[in-house]
Structures are given as structure tokens and as C-alpha cells.
Amino acid sequence: MTDRRRINGPSGGTSAPVYSKYLTKGPSDVDRPTRTRAPNVLRKMFLKTGVTPSASGSAYLELEASKNPKATSPGLATLSTSGLKLTCTVHGPRPLPKSAPFSPHIILTTHVKYAPFATRRRRGFVRDASERDLGVHLETALRGVIIGDRWPKSGVDVIITILEGEEDQWWGDDRGQGSTSAGEWGIMSVLSGCITVASAAIADAGIDCVDVVSGGVAAIVRESGNEEKPSSINLVLDPVPSEHQEILAACIVGYLPARDEITDLWAKGDIGNENQESASQNYAYEDLADNAVQAALGSYRVLVGALKEAADMKMR
Incomplete structure (x- = not known):
């Protein structure tokens, strides 16, 4: 039955037309982007607090988009992936409803959602399994930071919207080249950014914490080789x-530098199996975790700098 009072949309899904001559190129016409940074160098990060005045605390985080140095023409083909862009708002602490049972600690609720336009494959309006997993990991990372016994029978909501998410593979792999990096690896970087931006928003809300937590991610990768340079891990x-x-494997941690504690650790992948090269057996999960902590320390420096800048502006 149709509704006469409004214009009904199509019954099925639609995709907007894209008028770009660069999308007509095949993967063979554009070189796969390569990493120009050193293995121990992080991407440039922008972090700012107080971006949403109506919320108790808020923060915005952005990682620069890596560009293909071999690309000569501008357009979508020059970008290796979308830069990570996250916004976080914190509401609370506020009293729980009278019908809620008494809780001696604060009730933390986390909500992570991709914007429909955040990735190349359009996201739905209802949270899927990956978004719920992000919320669970984020709650685990933040629960060990907040001093919860100072707000009995209170609640705080941490809401993160992913404006641009990390892609799982190069766009050329979807156009016939064949993906060799199958798996949701981009979600690891997304979770690392969620932990950092949520910590900044909680500090902006004035919620007492034992320390600020930062996220870091490390991975074991296989690089393709050629006649001049052989493949390596x-x-x-x-x-x-x-x-x-x-x-091959990746690890993300939520790290408290002042206490030297890890509040959340998530690792996946295979290391040292018999069907892999002998070079991969030189690494262990301990090496992944240690390097992820080093990445978290880099994010921690940016986080502390952003909080100090916000504090100086409030004191003026």
C-alpha cells in the first residue's frame, strides 16, 4: 500500500552514478601504492577536543590519507585509501532512571557506528557485527581507565561516528587483480583511533581517570618482490x-603509559606456521604486542599535546 502523503523511494537498493574518468581504468593501468614511511613511523595525526558544544565532551581525530607516489594524474586513483576520520561525543555522567537497579559504579555505554558513506561499500543504518565488536573492545579499553566509584548510580554514553574508515584492501583488488590480503584488517586501525579519540573526549568531559589511554596497532606484512628486490616479511x-x-598478522592495544598497563589487546592472524616462510617464524605475538605499544606511545604524545592545548585555551 503506497503512502500518498510522501514520495516513496525505490523498493530496492540503488547506487548513485559516479562521473569520473579515473574509475574506468583497470588495476593494470594504476600501480599499487607502496609504503613510503619507515616501518617504525606513524602517519600524521590531527586531534582536537571540544568540537561539539552540546555534549559534555567531544573530540575529532583524523589520520592523513596515504597517497600513491607513482601516480601522475589526480583523482581517486591517486589515493591508496581513505584517511581515517572519527568524531566522538560523551554524554554524562548523568543519573540513571529511577527504575534502574542501584550500581556503586558508573555504567559505561559505548556505541560505534560507521556513516553510510564511510567506506567504498555503503554501510547500512543498523549496526552490524563488526560495529558491535568495535563497541565491545572500546568499552573494555575504557573501563579500566575511568574511576567509576566516584559516580554511583550514574551513566555515561560514549558515541563514536566513523566518517571515513580504513579500507581492508586496495581498490584494484576488487576490480579483478585478486585480493591476497583478504580479511578485515582495516578495522584494527579503526579501533586504535576509536580508543584515542574516546580518551580525549572523556578528558574533555572532565571525567576522572587514572590516565589517558591511547591505541596503537602493529602488523606483520609480506612485501611483493621483483628482480632487483626479493619479497620479504x-x-x-x-x-x-x-x-x-x-x-599475515596484526595486533592492537589500548595502553596506559603512566601505569605501563594494557587495558585491551586484540590480535589475529597466523605466525610461525609450517606452511609459511621461515622468515615469519622469527616473529611472535610478543613482538607484535611490543610494537603495538610503541605505536600507542606515538598516539599518546599527540593526545597529551591536544589536551594541553585545550587546557591552555580554557585557562585564558
């Missing part, structure tokens, strides 16, 4: 999935 910080031929 390396351990890198802050990986971009589209810049590597294959990702």
Missing part, C-alpha cells in the same frame, strides 16, 4: 592494508 607500525601485498 616485515613488522611495521600503523599499517595501511592497501599499501601491502598481504598482512
Whole structure:
């Protein structure tokens, strides 16, 4: 039955037309982007607090988009992946409803959602399994930071919107080249950014914490070789999935530098199996975790600098 009072949309899904001559090029016409940073160098990060005045605390985080140095023409083909852009708002602490049972600690609620336009494949309006997993990991990372017994029978909501998310592979892999890095690897970098931006928003809200927590990610990648340079397996910080031929394993941590504690650790991938090269057996999960901590320390410096800048502006 149709509704006469409004214009009904199409019954099925639609995709907007894209008028770009660069999208007509095949993967063979454009070189795969390569990592120009050193293995232990992070991408440039922009972090700012107080971007949403109506919220108790808010923050915005952005990682620069890596560009293909071999590309000669401008357009979508020059970008290896979308730069990570996250916005976080914190509401609370505020009293729980009278019908809620008594809680001696604060009730933390996390909500992570991709914007429909955040990735190349359009996201739905209802949270999927990956977004719920992000919310669970984020809650685990933040629960060990907030001093919860100072707000009995209170609640705080941490809401993160992903404006641009990390892609899992290069766009050319979807156009016939064949993906060798199958797997949701981009979600690791997204979770690392979510932990950092949520910590900044919580500090902006004035919620007492034992320390600020920062996220870091490290990965073991396989680089394709040629006649001049053979293929190799390396351990890198802050990986971009589209810049590597294959990702063997990755690890993300939520780290408290002042206490030297890890509040959340998530690792996946295979290391040292018999069907892999002998070079991969030189690394262990301990190496991944240690390098992820080093990446978290780099994010921690940016986080502390942003909070100090915000504090100086409020004191003026």
C-alpha cells in the first residue's frame, strides 16, 4: 500500500552514478601504492577536543590519507585509501532512571557506528557485527581507565561516528587483480583511533581517570618482490592494508603509559606456521604486542599535546 502523503523511494537498493574518468581504468593501468614511511613511523595525526558544544565532551581525530607516489594524474586513483576520520561525543555522567537497579559504579555505554558513506561499500543504518565488536573492545579499553566509584548510580554514553574508515584492501583488488590480503584488517586501525579519540573526549568531559589511554596497532606484512628486490616479511607500525601485498598478522592495544598497563589487546592472524616462510617464524605475538605499544606511545604524545592545548585555551 503506497503512502500518498510522501514520495516513496525505490523498493530496492540503488547506487548513485559516479562521473569520473579515473574509475574506468583497470588495476593494470594504476600501480599499487607502496609504503613510503619507515616501518617504525606513524602517519600524521590531527586531534582536537571540544568540537561539539552540546555534549559534555567531544573530540575529532583524523589520520592523513596515504597517497600513491607513482601516480601522475589526480583523482581517486591517486589515493591508496581513505584517511581515517572519527568524531566522538560523551554524554554524562548523568543519573540513571529511577527504575534502574542501584550500581556503586558508573555504567559505561559505548556505541560505534560507521556513516553510510564511510567506506567504498555503503554501510547500512543498523549496526552490524563488526560495529558491535568495535563497541565491545572500546568499552573494555575504557573501563579500566575511568574511576567509576566516584559516580554511583550514574551513566555515561560514549558515541563514536566513523566518517571515513580504513579500507581492508586496495581498490584494484576488487576490480579483478585478486585480493591476497583478504580479511578485515582495516578495522584494527579503526579501533586504535576509536580508543584515542574516546580518551580525549572523556578528558574533555572532565571525567576522572587514572590516565589517558591511547591505541596503537602493529602488523606483520609480506612485501611483493621483483628482480632487483626479493619479497620479504616485515613488522611495521600503523599499517595501511592497501599499501601491502598481504598482512599475515596484526595486533592492537589500548595502553596506559603512566601505569605501563594494557587495558585491551586484540590480535589475529597466523605466525610461525609450517606452511609459511621461515622468515615469519622469527616473529611472535610478543613482538607484535611490543610494537603495538610503541605505536600507542606515538598516539599518546599527540593526545597529551591536544589536551594541553585545550587546557591552555580554557585557562585564558
